[in-house]
Amino acid sequence: MIQLYGHEISGNSYKVRLMLSLLNLEYEWVRVDLMQGEHKSPEYLAMNPLGQVPLLVDGAIQLADAQAILVYLARQYGGDPWLPLEALPLAQVIRWLSIAAGEVRQGPENARLYHLFGTGTNINIERATQKANLILSQLDQHLQTHTWLEFDRPTIGDVAVFPYVALARDGKIDLDAFPNVLNWIDRVKQLPGYIPMAGL
Structure with missing residues (x-):
């Protein structure tokens, strides 16, 4: 188990x-x-x-x-639908894992941590908010021409990026400014097997 x-x-x-x-x-x-x-x-x-x-x-x-x-x-x-092994598709998915651990962490995730746990987090909230809006803007632009982050199906890239983007309002980030991101969040929530968490 x-x-x-x-x-x-x-x-x-x-x-x-x-x-x-x-x-x-x-x-x-x-x-x-x-x-x-x-x-x-x-x-x-x-x-x-x-x-x-x-x-x-x-x-x-x-x-x-x-x-x-x-x-x-x-x-x-x-298997392959979630993480392909061919060089280029693999790299394309891994890029989103890097974005989840980098830009999403520095932006929406840190903004959420700050507002949930306060100033003791040593997070610069102005910088986190700026980074959150930057990555959400780039994500919104990307999703103008993509149903999922890569390919015609969800991958672990979508799963990696989803939580802290979907929880951005916990960090006082206005998601209404990013309609393509909101539509993508809704698509994730429609996946068979989707489960919610507090705040979603």
Whole structure:
């Protein structure tokens, strides 16, 4: 049985939960209480030295980092539709994983963290808001001519980018200015196996 260690307000935990559901995979949810510092406990650090969620356990495999877990699930259980192996299509999907870990993290994700947890996060909210609007503007322009981020179907690129973009309003980011992004969010929500999280 697959186990997923995570927290319900973590967008990175959610993207893995979403992928597991889209693949119709059974798993055990193991809640890690971030507010009580459980992710920094010796027991958890022994499994994930970075002390972050999510963490996936699949038999003898222990794998941290949401983007890495998406790659594993796609290739182990989903196949080419979710993550092709040909050089160019593979690179095109991986680019969106990089954007999720880079621009989306620095923008919508950081803005959400700031407004959920306050100034103790050491996040520059003006910079995060500026970065959020920049990546959302670029995403909106891209989605003018694309139904999904790449190809004619969803991939793990869509799953990786989706949570913190869809949760942008938690970070006081106005999504109404990005109609193509809103339409894409609705398309993701219509996928068979879609599950919501708090705020979505």
